[in-house]
Amino acid sequence: MSKAQGPLAGLKVVEFAGIGPGPHVAMLLADLGAEVVTIARPGSAVSNPVVERARHRAEVNMKTPEGLAFAKSACAHADVVLEGFRPGVMERLGLGPDEMLEANPRLVYARMTGWGQDGPLAHAAGHDINYIAITGALSAVGKSGEPAVPPQNLVGDFGGGSMYCAFGILAALYERERSGRGQVVDAAIVDGATSLMSFFFGVRGRPFITTDRGQGMLGGAAHFYRCFECADGREVSVGAIEPQFYAELVAKSGAEDLADGQMNPTNWEDYTDRLAALFKTKTQAQWVELLEGTDACFAPVLDLEEARDHPHMKARGAYVEHDGEWHTAPAPRFSRTPGAVRASDSDGKQVVSDWQAAG
Numbered sequence: 444m445s446k447a448q449g450p451l452a453g454l455k456v457v458e459f460a461g462i463g464p465g466p467h468v469a470m471l472l473a474d475l476g477a478e479v480v481t482i483a484r485p486g487s488a489v490s491n492p493v494v495e496r497a498r499h500r501a502e503v504n505m506k507t508p509e510g511l512a513f514a515k516s517a518c519a520h521a522d523v524v525l526e527g528f529r530p531g532v533m534e535r536l537g538l539g540p541d542e543m544l545e546a547n548p549r550l551v552y553a554r555m556t557g558w559g560q561d562g563p564l565a566h567a568a569g570h571d572i573n574y575i576a577i578t579g580a581l582s583a584v585g586k587s588g589e590p591a592v593p594p595q596n597l598v599g600d601f602g603g604g605s606m607y608c609a610f611g612i613l614a615a616l617y618e619r620e621r622s623g624r625g626q627v628v629d630a631a632i633v634d635g636a637t638s639l640m641s642f643f644f645g646v647r648g649r650p651f652i653t654t655d656r657g658q659g660m661l662g663g664a665a666h667f668y669r670c671f672e673c674a675d676g677r678e679v680s681v682g683a684i685e686p687q688f689y690a691e692l693v694a695k696s697g698a699e700d701l702a703d704g705q706m707n708p709t710n711w712e713d714y715t716d717r718l719a720a721l722f723k724t725k726t727q728a729q730w731v732e733l734l735e736g737t738d739a740c741f742a743p744v745l746d747l748e749e750a751r752d753h754p755h756m757k758a759r760g761a762y763v764e765h766d767g768e769w770h771t772a773p774a775p776r777f778s779r780t781p782g783a784v785r786a787s788d789s790d791g792k793q794v795v796s797d798w799q800a801a802g
Contacts, residue, residue: 444499444790449476449773449782454616455798456523457482457514458498463571463596464604464632465527465555466494471609472523473497474773475782480521480791482514489787493770496784501791505536513795514538519546520798523612527555530565540627550625551615555608557599559631571599574632578603579640579654587657587664603635651706660684666714667692667705670744677727678744679734681718692739696721 458469460483473479481498504510540552557574558564572593575581585592608630653659667683683692704710734741751762773782
């Protein structure tokens with residue numbers, strides 16, 4: 444694996460292999476320079492080479508004394524431990540936070556779960572859709588009068604899960620600089636997704652913005668904040684909320700007859716139908732040529748391959764080709780200590796030996 448670079452270079456992380464948001468947390472840390480050793484079951488395969496990049500992989504049977512001893516030693520020499528099992532699993536292995544913090548008082552012990560470490564549902568099985576369901580987030584997505592639509596697993600696993608876990612880890616590391624002590628980070632998807640809903644919770648009862656499904660300015664009811672189908676069956680998005688941007692949209696699209704009454708909800712259904720008919724008169728490419736790069740708040744709706752090849756994304760270097768595989772680029776970006784995409788390897792046991800030797 445190439446030499447680590449980035450603002451987290453020198454940070455030692457032990458990841459107990461899992462699925463979903465946990466590996467994404469480790470990727471975020473590794474992209475920014477952290478040295479991540481992933482402890483995986485013998486014979487287990489890498490399931491996602493993009494998310495599981497930049498790791499030192501160590502296949503270990505923790506049901507054996509030797510395997511358990513290795514895992515304990517790795518944690519004793521790490522800055523961060525990351526695990527995503529149900530509450531109690533690590534404790535039964537003898538690898539819980541009490542034991543590990545006693546051996547390594549500076550350790551940041553991050554626990555990534557759906558329901559959290561306590562509460563009535565803490566030991567129940569679940570997935571992204573369930574976690575965002577009880578936070579109010581899922582209820583807001585979809586069409587009025589139809590069942591809610593899961594937004595892939597972006598809102599729960601990654602928005603409310605891995606991003607908040609990574610944020611918690613960095614906050615704990617910052618606090619450690621003052622106190623000299625580590626602590627446990629309880630990163631629950633239900634907590635993160637609830638935090639994501641803060642904006643909507645704070646504007647309850649206000650006009651135009653609501654979490655009622657398919658309603659409100661941001662939920663799909665407004666003609667100026669939604670997607671439209673084009674003549675070729677492709678789609679475009681418009682988000683012209685501010686009056687000056689809305690004026691640009693209607694002027695450049697040829698919808699001047701819709702210039703007045705933008706914020707009158709009684710107009711929205713009719714204006715939506717009229718804009719829908721207008722957008723079907725041109726292909727997506729024609730609308731791109733006309734509106735992209737203007738203040739009409741416009742963008743084509745692209746699939747993943749198209750997104751990678753979009754001129755703006757290319758100019759930003761949003762995707763990186765590494766060893767014949769396309770990867771998403773590290774984010775965010777740093778002016779002095781940029782991160783980098785790196786390959787994984789299988790020398791995790793040697794890396795832990797090096798940690799031990801270094802004290």
